Amino acid sequence: MLMNAFRRRTVLLLGSLALLAPQSATGQAWAGANLIVNPGFEALDSTGWPTCWEQAGWGNGTASYQVVTGAHGGSNAVQVTVAGVTTGDRKTMMLENTSCAPAVTPGHQYDLGLWYRTTTPNTVVTAFRHDTALGWQYWTDLRSLPVTDAWTQTSVRTPQIPPDTDQITWGVTVYGDGTLTTDDYTMEDATVPSGGGTCTAGDACTKGAWQVQPIDNPVRSMHAVVLHNGKVLLMAGSGNDPNQFAAGTFTSAVYDPQTGSFTTVPTPVDMFCSGHVMLADGRILIMGGNKAYPDATHGYEGLKSSYLFDPTTGSYVQTNDANDGHWYPSMTEMGNGDVIAFGGLREDSTGSVTQELFSASTNQWKPTWQVNQTWSYFGLYPSMILMEDGRLFYSGSHVFGNGTPGTGAAIYDYNANTLTDVPGLQNKDQRDQSMSVLLPPAQDQRVLTIGGGNVVTNPDANRLTDLIDLKAANPAYTPGPLLPQGTLTGGVPETGAQGKMYVSAVLLPDGKVFETGGGLHDRADPVYEASMFDPATNTFTPGMAVDPQARTYHSSSFLLPDGRVMSVSDNPADGSWNAHVSIYSPPYLYRGARPQITSVAGDHWSYGSSRRITTDTPIVKAELIRPEAVTHSSDPNQRFVDLPLTVNADGSTDLNVTTNPNLAPPGYYMLFVVNADGVPSVASWVHLM
Template sequence: MALAVLAVAAGAALVTVVPARALPTNLVQNDGLETLGPDGFPTCWERSGWGDNDHTFTVVPDAHGGDSAMEIEITRIVSGDRKTMMLETGPCAPQVTPGHQYDLGVWYKTTTPNTVTTLFRHDVDDGWQYWTDLAHLPVAAEFTQATVRTPVVPPDTDQITWGVTIYGVGTLITDDYSMTDPDEPEPEPECTGTAEQCTAGSWEVLATESPARGIHAVLLHTGKVLLIAGSGNDEGAFAAGTFSTALYDPATDTFESIPTPSDLFCAGHVQLADGRVLVMGGNRNYPNPANGHGYEGLRTSFIFDPATEAYTPTNDMNAGHWYPSATILGTGDVLSFGGLGEDSSGTVVAERWSHAQDRWLGMGQVNQTWSFWGLYPAMILMQDGRLFYTGSHVFGNGLPGTGASVFDYDTGVITDVAGLRDKDERDQSASVLLHPAQDQRVLTVGGGNVDTNPDANRLVDIIDLKDPDPAYTPGPDLPQGHNHDGSPQTGDQGKMYLSTVLLPDGLVFETGGALHNRADAVAEASMFDPATDTFTPGMATDPVDRGYHSVATLLPDGRVLTAGNNPGDGSFDNRISLYSPPYSFAGDRPEIVSVAATEWTYGSVQEVTVDGPVASATLIRPAAVTHSSDPNQRSVALPMTVDGDVLGLNVTSNPNLAPPGWYMLFVTDAAGIPSVAKWVRLS
């Protein structure tokens, strides 16, 4: 994409938007050592070395990324060395081009300076032979990245293999290998739209309005979007018992009204392992000043089945919940916390949905800490099975302490997490587990406070949950936009009620929001790049205000759907907007021609056929979003092997990284252009 200059809004100053450069193709197969063979050793890698020495090769969880790294320990040495090398057979040894040089990268720890990068090459006439030792790696107690460039590839060499050698007493741990061709031409896709579309994307507002207020949005594996309103924050509808749900079909731009059995206004919801949607709690009653009660939560719960497009009741929960969380676990069970109870006070009862029994468990079957987690607490599943409360919530101040914490359900231990700035002004901030989920990094953006009603803030905090003592660190400020009256924001003015959507190219689309409680929409949208921890401002802004009670969700074709806006005057905007990101106009999109199987198992290798070269493959969990919150949103990288147009996609063996359920499978080419998704079910 060419550099472009565009105006972000009428009368706005011009800003320069530089599209992210596509990353060069990593030629290393199983680069993160995550896929293990029957012998427990990483596929495409072999134990190697020679001489008189005592040694061990061990796959260890002390990894730079993911769950696996390779440890070599030498306890006695008279001669020789030991190394982990790429297999010389099949597609494991990278193909190379004569006359080119290649950049080799590895993350490592070593206790000995007797560590070196070693290369072998395959010559067409002479076969495999030792080529050279490159950079020696200094002692490093923490993971350190080493990058070295090869000599020029000889004229008759077609493959190389390489690894890291240890030739002294000590311990070497390696992970996350890379090999790229700096001479690889950068793809320059031809823009098929206007200059602004190719750098900022564009919006379409549907001519037909939704028959239900879009307070909750759930993308079904049928491709349709469930828009749940219940009474929709309308006391008249509640009094009349008029509750609504709409089903939107992006393929036809049509809506269907769905009979709604209860007031699911501000319920919780989550995608279950089989693709049904569990909807829990909701509104038992609106505030009644005469009896001193506020909103009251329901115990009732329902399943929406995409096959029948209808709700059916489940057993009741143990307590009422209005604004509850809902997080699916690696087992397929669901944990739910918080909200307001039947007496309008904060609910301290934890709830657990049993995947095996298809029901809510009784009070005595659920581990209770009797803790109040607030309203819609963002509870993200970590790779070790614990939950991370990000500090994003709804209505007023955050929880006591630091405002964020790690919760171990099995032991009941709650550990404060430091670093979240202005924890009592993160009301209706947005939190998202960044791509790839294997990196375990969470972004928390913006927020305000509906009680004190200051200007919403621009704060962005980032945390690495793989750290032994994780803590938030400051990220870049949220880009500033334009206020409700068209004036530019100033100083620290930011927004609450915003949405963050994971896109198939690995970026996060940030859109919508308002400066104050239920008022003053902000015109601003940006892209966040987790590879550089930077925002690209100046994305096209939604023509419709999206503040309180607004939602955004990724569609299988790569567009983003937004709905809802409920200002303090009680009105509601029922228009639907569709955003086409810049990649929609960047040229021909890669295509997934076929998927050998749609039912995937953990730790498997799945065969997918594409129509040409691709650089990456990703699973994205479909949205179940409300109030800036979708704690189950995640994008999981799929390491791959390539045989022509046939990909072997390596599925994680850890269900905590990708909880069971339906996912959108995307492939992306070297220019960062994604395919349309295919649906697969992981179990």
């Protein structure tokens, strides 16, 4: 074999970027997960070639490249057939760009793996590296592959990554006649951290890091729901586009973070600005949406229709209609599995004062006469958070205009059918598009409300935050710390008391709250700022890594089961749409190897039970985090439920599940464990019933 072959690499084809799987951000996260983009070739670009992979090589002879079926896993594998080669080679490699080539840390070693079949012994796993000063260059050959006609797995550990290297790319080189077929590539950081939590990733150690995926989101996803299979339902309906509405073009897609692929879903009605919540059985209840765009005779009109999305079949099934139309309703699951819905606009464009109740036992919306009614208007997307005693806290977060009359916040007792004002919310008529979140752990019953503005009067958005202890005898908001200041478009520093609306807040498995995204004005002026809120100290840590993409109106940010945060969408006033997808790796992914959950005593958990798990290393914390169903900076069902733990003599751990379904309404949860360095595991799914 001629080593020149690897030093004179020539790219034959650079596929256009379309769909891809997530990868760690620059600086190399200790993700304990596969770092390869599109590892199984399931995502294809417009030419039919796998996204983030290229056909490469040089020399004489001929070579053909094909995407073939009969894969080791999934649908696709890649086949390279070489004939007449006496000089040079052919190979399929990861594209040499910042989005596709895995990021690495100097001094670390990585385990590389793949499945293969080959008719020629003239194959070798080859790696190239990106030198920050010199660019891409050949690095090393790692392992030759013996002939096999059956799918065979191989793995090899790299040498230590050389200094000044920030990315590598690798694949299998063929330098003699024959056919090689490969599939299911893996790459994981194999380095054991010294000193427990030592980080060598620069700013990412304290700020985390973002990666904008080279991907076009196929739908205008103003609704994002994390499903119990780890995939994400993205709903657009007509996507705030009257032309799509007139054409009856309504869209949804399911995104798979493991493969980076999107599957479009036939969408029966305009679910644009509907309400949604995960039911106890894992299906997604969607109610309302857009019946009509405004014209000279009416405003937006709300739909009565309701559907269930089944993650198992990937399809919508219609339920009975709600009693009233609802455009921009909020929905909250109760401790018994029922769902209560509030607000939005009716079919005649007026505000709906009809409370709706979806029965878990009958899978039907109850008629109005069977539902307690206050006949109060809570506005659009009112944030209604379930309390530990079964009452609902309206936090004052909403969209479009002023807050409700009175204090702007209230506690609603459904059984007694009483509504009690809650004092203390600052500047309650400028909390439009604010974000409210039940802080970790849910047992503490504390809510944080962040930012906001007013789309009618359109002042500069504010930096206000408010905190409330719902366990208090007479709960009242008290002022919280101001949001850290960020920068506007173009990096111009903010001045004065400017803040942001459309802000997102995501509960993380280490017990912190990641605050990101937002804008200074209605559908304009994105603010580039992110911070970390610590509920234990009631403080923000400013200066977290900032999503380079604008995230204002119709944006969503949410936790993935691997502990990263995904952000989608932005819809400025000019009607344009940001189709970029961003993935954030929090600082905890740079602190060392992740603990792994190696066994769980059953995936169906009951209230008040004790569940035994095993982990590969000691842990100090465990919790259940409810998967998000978020839109318009709103998910009133988001919660983090602490699991008190007991460590047994054999090293196993018993987790104690709350007896109170109001703290953790029935359904699927992500089970995370966390070690002493604050590093979380990848989640396991459990079904709490």
